[in-house]
Amino acid sequence: MRVRWRRRPAALGPRPQMKLLRLKLHTQIFLALVLAVVAGLLTDPDTRLLGVSLFAAYDFIGSMFLNALRMLIVPIITSSIITGIAGIGSSEALGRLGGKTFAYYMMTSFLAIVVGILAVNMIQPGIVDGEPAREILGLSAEHAADVAEKVGNHDASSLTNVFLSMIPPNIVAAAADGQLLGLIFFSLLYGFYMTRIGDEYAQIQYKFWCGVYEIVMRLTELVMKFAPIGVFALVAKVVAGIGQEDLGSLVQSLGLFFITVVLSLSFHAFVTLPLLLATLGRVNPLRHYKAMVTALLTAFSTASSSATLPLTIECVRDNAGVSNRVSSFVLPLGATINMDGTALYECVAAIFIAQAFGLELTFVTQFTILLIALLTSIGVAGIPAASLVAITIILSAIGLPLEAVGVILAVDRVLDMFRTSVNVFSDSCGAVIIARSEGETGILTETGDAPRV
Amino acid sequence: MLRLKLHWQILIAIILAAIVGHLVGEESGFLGVAFYDVFDFVGTLFINALKMLIVPLIASSIIVGVAGIGTSGDLGRLGGKTLLFYAITTLSAILVGLVLVNTVQPGLVNGEPAQELLALSADAGVVAAKVGEKGAGDVVEIFLRMVPPNIIEAAANGEMLGLIFFSILFGFFMTRLGHETADPLFRFWDAVFHVMMRMTEWVMLFAPIGVFGLVARTVAKTGFDAAAPLIVFALTVLAALFFHAVVTLPTLLRIVGRVSPLALYRAVAPALLTAFSTASSSATLPITMDCVEKKAGVSNRISSFVLPLGATVNMNGTALYECVAAMFIAQAYGLTLSFGVQFSIVVIALVTSVGVAGIPSASLVAIAIILSAVGLPVEAIGVLFVFDRILDMARTSINILGDACCAVIVARLEGEEGVLAGEPMEETVRS
Numbered sequence: 001m002r003v004r005w006r007r008r009p010a011a012l013g014p015r016p017q018m019k020l021l022r023l024k025l026h027t028q029i030f031l032a033l034v035l036a037v038v039a040g041l042l043t044d045p046d047t048r049l050l051g052v053s054l055f056a057a058y059d060f061i062g063s064m065f066l067n068a069l070r071m072l073i074v075p076i077i078t079s080s081i082i083t084g085i086a087g088i089g090s091s092e093a094l095g096r097l098g099g100k101t102f103a104y105y106m107m108t109s110f111l112a113i114v115v116g117i118l119a120v121n122m123i124q125p126g127i128v129d130g131e132p133a134r135e136i137l138g139l140s141a142e143h144a145a146d147v148a149e150k151v152g153n154h155d156a157s158s159l160t161n162v163f164l165s166m167i168p169p170n171i172v173a174a175a176a177d178g179q180l181l182g183l184i185f186f187s188l189l190y191g192f193y194m195t196r197i198g199d200e201y202a203q204i205q206y207k208f209w210c211g212v213y214e215i216v217m218r219l220t221e222l223v224m225k226f227a228p229i230g231v232f233a234l235v236a237k238v239v240a241g242i243g244q245e246d247l248g249s250l251v252q253s254l255g256l257f258f259i260t261v262v263l264s265l266s267f268h269a270f271v272t273l274p275l276l277l278a279t280l281g282r283v284n285p286l287r288h289y290k291a292m293v294t295a296l297l298t299a300f301s302t303a304s305s306s307a308t309l310p311l312t313i314e315c316v317r318d319n320a321g322v323s324n325r326v327s328s329f330v331l332p333l334g335a336t337i338n339m340d341g342t343a344l345y346e347c348v349a350a351i352f353i354a355q356a357f358g359l360e361l362t363f364v365t366q367f368t369i370l371l372i373a374l375l376t377s378i379g380v381a382g383i384p385a386a387s388l389v390a391i392t393i394i395l396s397a398i399g400l401p402l403e404a405v406g407v408i409l410a411v412d413r414v415l416d417m418f419r420t421s422v423n424v425f426s427d428s429c430g431a432v433i434i435a436r437s438e439g440e441t442g443i444l445t446e447t448g449d450a451p452r453v
Numbered sequence: 454m455l456r457l458k459l460h461w462q463i464l465i466a467i468i469l470a471a472i473v474g475h476l477v478g479e480e481s482g483f484l485g486v487a488f489y490d491v492f493d494f495v496g497t498l499f500i501n502a503l504k505m506l507i508v509p510l511i512a513s514s515i516i517v518g519v520a521g522i523g524t525s526g527d528l529g530r531l532g533g534k535t536l537l538f539y540a541i542t543t544l545s546a547i548l549v550g551l552v553l554v555n556t557v558q559p560g561l562v563n564g565e566p567a568q569e570l571l572a573l574s575a576d577a578g579v580v581a582a583k584v585g586e587k588g589a590g591d592v593v594e595i596f597l598r599m600v601p602p603n604i605i606e607a608a609a610n611g612e613m614l615g616l617i618f619f620s621i622l623f624g625f626f627m628t629r630l631g632h633e634t635a636d637p638l639f640r641f642w643d644a645v646f647h648v649m650m651r652m653t654e655w656v657m658l659f660a661p662i663g664v665f666g667l668v669a670r671t672v673a674k675t676g677f678d679a680a681a682p683l684i685v686f687a688l689t690v691l692a693a694l695f696f697h698a699v700v701t702l703p704t705l706l707r708i709v710g711r712v713s714p715l716a717l718y719r720a721v722a723p724a725l726l727t728a729f730s731t732a733s734s735s736a737t738l739p740i741t742m743d744c745v746e747k748k749a750g751v752s753n754r755i756s757s758f759v760l761p762l763g764a765t766v767n768m769n770g771t772a773l774y775e776c777v778a779a780m781f782i783a784q785a786y787g788l789t790l791s792f793g794v795q796f797s798i799v800v801i802a803l804v805t806s807v808g809v810a811g812i813p814s815a816s817l818v819a820i821a822i823i824l825s826a827v828g829l830p831v832e833a834i835g836v837l838f839v840f841d842r843i844l845d846m847a848r849t850s851i852n853i854l855g856d857a858c859c860a861v862i863v864a865r866l867e868g869e870e871g872v873l874a875g876e877p878m879e880e881t882v883r884s
Contacts, residue, residue: 160494169504169831172608186505193651194644201644208641 025224026303026413032228033235033410040239041247058237065230066402068223069392072216074175076389077376078187079213084337085191086206100437101330104430105338108276109377112268112422113370116344117351119264125256126355128249162368180397181368184375220389227388234406250407257352258411261345265422268340273429281433287444291319292428299424303416305335308424316428321443322435330434334427341419341426342390343373350394353404365398372397388412466661467668467839474672492670499663500831502656503821506649508608511805511822512620513646518766519624520639534866535759538859539767540803545701546855547799550693550773551780557692559685560784598797613826614797617804653818660817667835680839686781687840690774694851697769702858710862712872720748721857728853732845734764737853745857750871751864759863763856770851771819772802774844779823782833794827801826817841 023031043054168174168182175183194205242250274285295315299308309332316327350369354361361369372394388405395402435443477488560566601607601615608616627638703714724741731737738761745756779798783790790798801823817834824831864872 160490164494164497164501167498167501167505169501170508170609170611171505172508172605173610176605176609182505189652189655190648193648193655196651197644197647201640201647204637204640205644205648 025227026416028228029231029409030413032232036232036235037239037247039232040236043236043240055237055240058233058240061233062230062237062403062406065223065226065233066392066405068226068230069389070396070402072220072223072389073178073180073393073396074183075212075216076220077180077183077393078175079209079216081184081187081376082191082194082209083206083213085188086194086202086209097326097329097434097438100434101333101430102337104433105334105426106374108273108340108426108430109338109343109374110370111272112264112340112344112426113347113373115267115272116261116264116348117366117370119260119267120348120351120355123256123260123263124355125253125260126352126357128253162364162371178396180393181372181375184372188375224388231406231409234403235410238407253356254407254411257348257408258415260352261348261415262418264344264348265341265418268344269422269425273426276433277429281429281436281443283432283436283444288320288429288432291315291444292425295424295428296421299421300417303413303420305339305420305423305427308420309335312424312428316431320428320432321445322431323440326435326438326440327431330431331427334423334430337377338427338430339377339419339423341422343377344422345415345419346373346390346394349391349408350398350400353395353400353408354398356404357400368398369394462661463664463838464842466665470665470668471672473665474669477669477673489670489673492666492673495666496663496670496832496835497666499656499659499666500821500834502659502663503818503834504825504831506653506656506818507611507613507822507825508616509645510649510653510818511613511616512608513642513649515617515620515804516624516627516642517639517646519621520627520635520642531755531758531863531867532762534863535762535859536766538862539763539855542702542705542769542855542859543767543772543803544799545705546693546697546769546773546851547776547802549697549701550690550777551795551799553693553696554689554777554780554784557685557689558784559682559689560781560786562682566785566787611825613801613805613822617801621804657817664835664838667832668838671836682781682785683836683839686777687844689781690777690844691847693773693777694770694847697773698851698854702854705862706858710858710865710872712861712865717749717857717861720744721854724853724857725850728849729846732842732849734768734849734852734856737849738764741853741857745860749857749861751860752869755864755867755869756860759860760856763852763859767856767859768848768852769855770848773851774848775802775805775819775823778820778837779827779829782824782829782837783827785833786829798823798827 162181165179166181166185168179168186171182171186173179174186191209194202194209197205238250239247274288277283277285277288292312292315295308295312298311299305302308312335313327313331316322316331317324347369351361351366354365373390376390376393388409391405391408392402395405432443473488474492598612598614599618601612601619604615604619607619624642627635627642630638706712706714706717721741721744724737724744727740728734728737741764742756742760745751745760746753776798779802780790780795783794802819805819805822817838820834820837821831824833861872
């Protein structure tokens with residue numbers, strides 16, 4: 001039984017850092033945000049320092065940061081999906097269990113995304129007082145027209161076109177044009193058939209793509225080191241552009257966005273997943289919450305699925321009473337491919353930005369968003385600052401500009417904590433449901449709870 | 454359910470498509486969805502999937518193919534001679550095809566382009582512009598195109614000539630590296646090639662559905678009128694193949710090999726029949742080797758080198774067919790292809806036959822490559838499917854015959870005695 005995906009690094013080990021930068025990345029980003037608001041309020045589009053327009057400087061730095069992120073998209077998508085799928089495909093020895101796990105993870109992610117899309121369409125956080133919030137997000141109107149056209153190009157006018165764009169006539173052209181749906185589909189196929197060729201060939205391919213994946217991960221880390229500077233520039237540009245008076249509406253709009261995400265995450269965690277537990281697993285959901293509470297709190301405070309993994313396994317095994325066989329397979333896999341909360345968040349964020357641009361996203365575009373979020377979640381999970389990269393991917397897949405990413409980052413850290421908890425909770429539900437379907441007894445019964453008492 | 458062989462499935466799909474397409478027509482629909490659009494969607498999806506494979510397939514197969522030939526460099530003179538003869542026979546086959554297709558003009562019906570009849574939907578003007586852009590007006594342009602200024606851009610734009618040339622160079626220089634660096638690289642590309650083969654097989658599983666869509670679309674639009682130019686086309690191909698088998702190859706045998714062509718036909722007849730019924734060069738290979746060694750009297754040293762190489766590199770019939778097919782489609786669009794474009798078709802057919810051979814349903818993929826390289830719409834594959842199986846059987850036999858001729862000629866050039874002398878005669882006497 002070779003489980004090759006284990007060799008794919010879930011997270012990179014600690015490396016020496018400069019003393020100055022010892023603040024955690026999210027703290028740095030937070031400081032950058034505060035500084036950016038201050039700097040933005042002090043400058044306006046015409047302020048100059050030594051003859052250089054500060055606004056242009058913000059713009060330059062922000063674009064540079066976004067370009068760096070964009071530059072990584074194609075290799076990230078390709079290598080992460082190929083290695084991810086090859087990993088799942090080769091652990092075929094686990095057969096039925098693997099299939100069930102995969103089906104469950106796909107289903108919950110799908111449900112989470114649907115909840116998110118419904119919520120964001122009802123609440124419409126991107127629309128303030130009946131007007132698109134583009135002004136206050138620092139997005140100009142003529143820019144919006146360009147964007148609308150671009151989305152129109154990317155967007156399929158009909159559902160059949162979505163499927164046609166999944167199978168691009170030229171894969172290199174698809175990569176060059178950023179037609180990510182086609183690239184994702186090709187990578188899925190490639191990864192799958194990589195496991196279906198002779199072992200000798202498969203090994204060298206797998207090692208190669210793992211190497212690419214690791215290199216791209218390191219590159220992403222490097223780019224993320226500049227995130228504070230990039231975020232500073234992006235946010236300062238927005239704040240400088242809109243001036244003091246609109247800052248209130250900006251906060252209001254972001255607040256609404258925040259609430260939308262939290263609401264739909266809670267719906268997923270407190271309605272969808274318990275329903276699944278009760279119907280598919282026939283266990284008492286309340287007991288499961290009780291069993292998982294330590295892991296959930298850790299996930300919330302660390303915002304890292306992989307850091308929480310040992311605790312998750314412990315809770316599921318000792319408190320919920322799931323067998324080691326199931327939990328040691330389902331949970332590590334979940335930590336890398338199952339990201340209900342993240343997928344939900346990505347979709348809400350993409351639609352929020354579209355709303356802010358005043359774009360009416362058709363059903364088909366929203367379907368495309370769903371598809372991409374679902375498919376990328378297989379591969380992108382292990383990447384540092386996954387959410388930021390994933391949003392970049394989704395936005396560029398449907399043709400939305402990336403500038404708005406900076407604004408969203410303002411609330412990203414807190415949402416990340418919620419998202420991660422939901423991810424971990426969904427993983428643990430998966431373990432319970434699959435254990436039940438494998439015919440295990442004694443899960444979440446009184447005796448199962450006993451060790452905690 | 455799917456235990457029927459692929460070509461039977463495709464045949465059934467064609468027949469069903471003809472019936473359904475005829476019954477449905479262009480207008481009718483179900484629940485507001487026109488059947489015609491459904492056929493179109495299914496067909497396009499299949500064609501897209503085929504096209505998607507082209508670039509990685511071409512690059513990996515040619516790199517691996519060239520590197521594979523290059524590493525067997527210790528065979529030196531023999532390898533050079535073999536390759537030379539393979540190139541000569543393939544080239545002459547292509548030329549025969551080109552001359553014939555230009556004379557018969559199967560793409561014209563009553564002097565008019567058959568575009569309408571074949572329901573080729575792409576706008577002829579657009580196609581003409583595209584061909585003009587890709588196909589190059591004169592020969593100088595073609596050479597410029599062979600060395601593209603940006604290889605990724607060439608791949609993205611589907612400029613096959615540049616991609617092929619780059620891949621050949623890459624494969625060649627891969628063998629000139631130290632083993633330490635060359636080995637991982639070779640294994641990497643070999644693995645890519647294998648993955649792409651698997652993906653091609655997977656896509657071909659959908660061939661019956663895709664072909665159904667393509668053929669049904671054609672029949673729904675034009676009825677059975679499409680059959681007439683297709684029959685002429687099939688006959689053209691058969692005539693060209695026949696000419697190659699009974700005129701070109703025997704002439705070469707006589708002049709260069711100084712042996713009796715009739716004796717060779719007799720010796721390899723079993724292999725030809727097997728090739729005809731299986732339509733697979735590689736499946737026939739053991740029989741070909743047996744015939745060439747035992748009946749034609751070629752030494753094992755030569756046959757064991759020349760024939761396996763030929764089964765992957767030398768495809769007289771296939772190259773001929775590809776050219777005729779591309780010309781047929783161009784004629785159907787009412788395009789007069791300049792000498793330059795025809796020359797580039799020849800070059801691409803010649804070069805792709807080096808790499809593409811091992812691929813399942815190679816001819817289909819190869820035609821997709823040629824069509825997109827010249828700038829013709831790949832959708833046209835659908836109509837070519839109708840007679841593909843029969844032509845494939847004929848093509849494969851010609852491929853095998855070409856391989857066997859090369860084996861005999863190379864053996865003669867190496868100074869072997871007793872090739873096609875005596876032994877076959879004895880056998881006929883005995884029987």
